[in-house]
Amino acid sequence: MDNKKDIGALIELSDWSNPDFGRYGNIDELSDMILNKRIKHIDKDKIELENGLVLTIECSEADCCAGGGGTFEFAEYGIPIDALITDFVIGKPIEVPDSDTIINRNTITLFHNQNPIVLANAETDAGNGGYYYSVTSLVVGEIHFPFVKA
Incomplete structure (x- = not known):
């Protein structure tokens, strides 16, 4: 897991950040939730894992007219995939x-x-x-993992 911190990391948010949706998670929680889990289904809006967890990309926080979102990119949408998530890398925001x-x-x-x-x-x-x-996160179940903000 050390290589993830060298490449990018989850966004650190200010103490005043208090989302109404639930809570933010940390890198260790994200690892526990998705590593070695089998992907059951994927499309541009969500990933479903075999254990029932759903991953989405959502705007976690925003004020006024700011916002965010995202999609999953996969070469063959709708095709069954037989793969475990064995690792992940968080990029650096650009x-x-x-x-x-x-x-x-x-x-x-x-x-x-x-x-x-x-x-x-x-x-x-x-x-x-x-x-x-605004802050956009990878959402796993009910926990938000912020990885880009503006």
């Missing part, structure tokens, strides 16, 4: 040029053995003029 606001993107790559099998792509923005904020 800023997307925009003349009106701040937009950031990030990706979490899920692996089966050494092969990337799913990309969790997220984008989030700071609203009109870049004066606001």
Whole structure:
């Protein structure tokens, strides 16, 4: 797991961050929840694991007109997949040029053995003029794992 911290990490949020949806998790919880779990179904909006957990990408927090979201990228949607999630890598957020606001993107790559099998792509923005904020997370069950903010 050490290589994940060198590449990217979950976003650290301020103490004032108090989402109404539930709670944020940490990297160890994410590892416990998804590693060595078999993927049952995948489409652009969600991943279902064999143990019943569902993974989505959602805007966890936003104010005013800021927002975020994302999709899962998989080469063959709808095709049954026989793979365990054996590793994951959180990328480093990148800023997307925009003349009106701040937009950031990030990706979490899920692996089966050494092969990337799913990309969790997220984008989030700071609203009109870049004066606001948003946080986008990989959601596993009810726990949000933030990986990009603006």
